[in-house]
Amino acid sequence: MRLPLKSPIVASWLYVVAALIVLIVLVGGATRLTGSGLSITEWKPIHGVIPPMGVAQWTEEFAKYQQIPQYNQINANMTLDEFKGIYWWEWAHRILGRVIGLAIIIPFAVFLFVKEVPKRLIWRCGAIMLLIGLQGAVGWWMVYSGLSARVDVAPERLMTHLGLALVLLVLCIWTALEAWAGQSRGRGASAKWQVPAYALLGLVFFQALLGALVAGNDAGLVYNDWPLMNGRFAPYVDYSKGLWLVLFHDQGMVQFLHRLTAYGLLVFVTIFAIMVARKSLDGRIKGLAAGLAVLCWVQAALGVAALVTNVHIHTGLAHQMGAVIVLIIATLLAWHIARAERVFRQRSF
The missing domain is CATH 1.20.120 (Four Helix Bundle (Hemerythrin (Met), subunit A))
Structure with a gap:
């Protein structure tokens, strides 16, 4: 079975991923504007999908947040209910990141198996998948900068995190256009x-x-x-x-x-x-x-x-x-x- 020269279904998949990236950028912006980015002080790629359940778990998460400078220097009077407000923004941001990862890995594997991805675009889609994995690590690297010596994340790390998201957005759109139109003559x-x-x-x-x-x-x-x-x-x-x-x-x-x-x-x-x-x-x-x-x-x-x-x-x-x-x-x-x-x-x- 020969690989196709173009693939509208692959293009549609990449447009969906691009839309998810736009969404996570906006949620990330809201997370920044509401001061929510440091509310989750641990990186748990698997276990972190499940939010706190019940008063005891919420109290435990709040206690972890109370150990960082942002709480002690800025939010020392924050209540548990107020903490929940900022926690949900960061949790939604991280969940969206995981959703995007799955939205890349699973369809890409399926499209490769059924030989739907144009040959010239396989490496591009693979690069997008790898960069999304890197983005998760960069996100934690950014958050980590605000957990000990700062009350917020380092600006240059925030710039790197957003910059990589925008690179991924451009790559998804460009590759989708290529998949839809076929190879240029x-x-x-x-x-x-x-x-x-x-x-x-x-x-x-x-x-x-x-x-x-x-x-x-x-x-x-x-x-x-x-x-x-x-x-x-x-x-x-x-x-x-x-x-x-x-x-x-x-x-x-x-x-x-x-x-x-x-x-x-x-x-x-x-x-x-x-x-x-x-x-x-x-x-x-x-x-x-x-x-x-x-x-x-x-x-x-x-x-x-x-x-x-x-x-x-x-x-x-x-x-x-x-x-x-x-x-x-x-x-x-x-x-x-x-x-x-x-x-x-x-x-x-």
Whole structure:
């Protein structure tokens, strides 16, 4: 039995996994905004599926939480009922991670057995499976950073955890598109179009990483005026702390970098969308480019709203959802340009 050149069923499976990744990113954002990420102080990949049952088990879990700095320094007056509120967010986040793992492993094994996965995509699906396993370890590595010397997780570890989730999202969508469309017969668009499309995707991803640093440092709770920062274009930064601490832990600097990158992204995506609109190109590419530009402007507005509201949970989650949608559209745009017809390849800016 020969392997197929394309497979709509494999594509549909990967789209479902991508949707689950979007969901877990949003739940992770809510977990962060509600301060719930350290409520479960142990990593039990199997036993941890079962939540506490009964007063005795809840009291035991609460006692473990009471041993970490976050409780002693921030939540010392927390009641058992309040602890349950933050516990369920973290538990849901971890359960979703396990669900995603099973949603990858079991269908992949079945599709391999029935020879449904296109040969050129087997290694990609295998890489996705391995990266999801790695993501579980990275998640615990992140949580562990907040259990002894800190009252929250290390920002750079939060950035790594979110970054890997977004890489998985892009890989799932890109591989699903490949499985649905089949192998390309051409070389795609010329470098004059592919390079800026890939650059846009990379810049959107980089901006999301900066957003994770902002969240990890609670940098959205300072400098809540816009467009200036406490009346200045740039905040005061104490560089004597060292470059690492400044770039990854200084609240003013990480917020400033997030703002600057947003401005650059808005200019870049707007110019690119205008250039695409002026060419006789595939309507899908024009629509995706225009949609990406509009969504980037909406996302910028949501960022300002989150800032001036001191990162209210609703504006914070809307901003995070906006980032995920922008990344998805940027991925679709880059893929369609990479797979564009020859007539598109022969055109230039």
